[in-house]
Amino acid sequence: MATGFMAHTLCFWHDTGTAAGMVVADPVAGVQPDGHVESGATKRRCFELLDVTGLLGRMTRVEARSATVSELLRVHTDEHVRRVRNESAQVRGGDAGDGFSPVGRGSYDIARLAAGGVLELVTAVASGVVSNGYALVRPPGHHATADTGMGFCTFNNAALAARHAQAELGLNRIAIVDIDAHHGNGTQSIFYDDPNVLAVSLHEANCFPPDSGWVEENGAGLGEGYTLNIPLPKGSGHAAYLYAMNTVVLPALHRFQPELILVATGFDGAYWDPLSCQALIADSYRQMARLLTGAAERLCGGWLVAVHEGGYSPWYTPWCLVGFIEGLTGANGDLTDPYAGITAGYGAEPMLPHEQAVIDQTARLVPRITATVPAS
Ligand SMILES: [Zn+2]
Structure with missing residues (x-):
C-alpha cells in the first residue's frame, strides 16, 4: 500500500500579499513592499521537486474537499470562522486575527480546502486506502488557536484532523x-487540558x-502531563533533534499508545531558513520521518499523517521535504540532494551540553504519560 499525498493548486494561490519578510507592507511606516515570506512559491517548488524526483508518482493522490463549517467549529469559535470568511471576502483581503496572518481574497475557501483535504487524508489512512500520508497544504495551521489566526496560520489543520479522527473515525488517543x-502554541492551547x-x-x-x-508548560487539569515542549537553544541541529526524538518523542509515544500520529512538519528549522536559527539538514528530516513512521508501525498500524507547516528557504525547503517523504515512504527519489556535500559537516556537529540539558529536562516529564487516560 502506498503513501497518500494531498495537495491542491488553490493552496498555492492563497494570497498573502506584499510584505517585507513577515511584516505586511506599509510604505507609510517604512515597510518596503516585497513578497511575503509565506507565499505559494516555496510550496509550489516543493510540489515540483517531488514530481521531478519521481516521488510524487510513487504516492497515491488523495483529493481535497472543503471542510464544513461544523467541522471547523469542532476546534474554532464561530467568531473566528466568521472573521476569516468576512476578511477574505474583501477585494484586497484582510487578516485572520493577529495582524501577521494575511488572508487574500478567497482564502476562506482555500483554508477550508486545506483543512478538508487533511481530514480526507486521515480518513484514507484509517480506511486502508493508503498506508500513511502527507498533506502539502497552506495556509498553515499550528499557531492558530481556537479563536484567532496567528503567525501566518488560519485554521489549525492538525487539530481539526485530531478532532475529526475522534468524532468520525472512533479513535480516542491522538498524538501530534x-x-x-x-x-x-495553537495546538497546545486547543488541547492543553485534554488527556486524549x-x-x-x-x-x-x-x-x-x-x-x-x-518545558514547564506541561498541560493542565485532566491534561496535565499530556503537553510536552522541547525548547531547543538556537543553533540546535541534527544531533540534538535526533537525541530529542529518541529520548523524548518516541518514549512518550510508546507510553501514550496513540491510535493515530499526526506530524506538523515545518522545514523552517533547516540551516538556511530565514525565520529560525536552527541547523537541521535534509537528512535530519529523513531520519525523523523514519523514526516517526517506525513508531506508527509499532504502535498504531502505521497510521501517520503529516501536515505541512513552515519552511521558507525557496531553494532548500524542497530538498528537506524530499528527505521527509523518503523517510515516510521508504522509497528513494531519483535525484540526490545537491546540497548534501555542503551540509554533511553540519549534520556531523555533535550535540552541545546545553542542548542536551533541555532535552533531558523534558525527558523527565515523560513518565507522567500513561495510555490509560482519565475520562474527560
Ligand atoms: Zn514555523
Whole structure:
C-alpha cells in the first residue's frame, strides 16, 4: 500500500500579499513592499521537486474537499470562522486575527480546502486506502488557536484532523508531534487540558511566539502531563533533534499508545531558513520521518499523517521535504540532494551540553504519560 499525498493548486494561490519578510507592507511606516515570506512559491517548488524526483508518482493522490463549517467549529469559535470568511471576502483581503496572518481574497475557501483535504487524508489512512500520508497544504495551521489566526496560520489543520479522527473515525488517543522550528502554541492551547491528545513540540526556544513553549508548560487539569515542549537553544541541529526524538518523542509515544500520529512538519528549522536559527539538514528530516513512521508501525498500524507547516528557504525547503517523504515512504527519489556535500559537516556537529540539558529536562516529564487516560 502506498503513501497518500494531498495537495491542491488553490493552496498555492492563497494570497498573502506584499510584505517585507513577515511584516505586511506599509510604505507609510517604512515597510518596503516585497513578497511575503509565506507565499505559494516555496510550496509550489516543493510540489515540483517531488514530481521531478519521481516521488510524487510513487504516492497515491488523495483529493481535497472543503471542510464544513461544523467541522471547523469542532476546534474554532464561530467568531473566528466568521472573521476569516468576512476578511477574505474583501477585494484586497484582510487578516485572520493577529495582524501577521494575511488572508487574500478567497482564502476562506482555500483554508477550508486545506483543512478538508487533511481530514480526507486521515480518513484514507484509517480506511486502508493508503498506508500513511502527507498533506502539502497552506495556509498553515499550528499557531492558530481556537479563536484567532496567528503567525501566518488560519485554521489549525492538525487539530481539526485530531478532532475529526475522534468524532468520525472512533479513535480516542491522538498524538501530534510538531517539528516546525516555531512553537506549536495553537495546538497546545486547543488541547492543553485534554488527556486524549498528546501534543509534543520541538522548537527553537523563545522564537515565535515570544515567551511560549517552555518545558514547564506541561498541560493542565485532566491534561496535565499530556503537553510536552522541547525548547531547543538556537543553533540546535541534527544531533540534538535526533537525541530529542529518541529520548523524548518516541518514549512518550510508546507510553501514550496513540491510535493515530499526526506530524506538523515545518522545514523552517533547516540551516538556511530565514525565520529560525536552527541547523537541521535534509537528512535530519529523513531520519525523523523514519523514526516517526517506525513508531506508527509499532504502535498504531502505521497510521501517520503529516501536515505541512513552515519552511521558507525557496531553494532548500524542497530538498528537506524530499528527505521527509523518503523517510515516510521508504522509497528513494531519483535525484540526490545537491546540497548534501555542503551540509554533511553540519549534520556531523555533535550535540552541545546545553542542548542536551533541555532535552533531558523534558525527558523527565515523560513518565507522567500513561495510555490509560482519565475520562474527560
Ligand atoms: Zn514555523
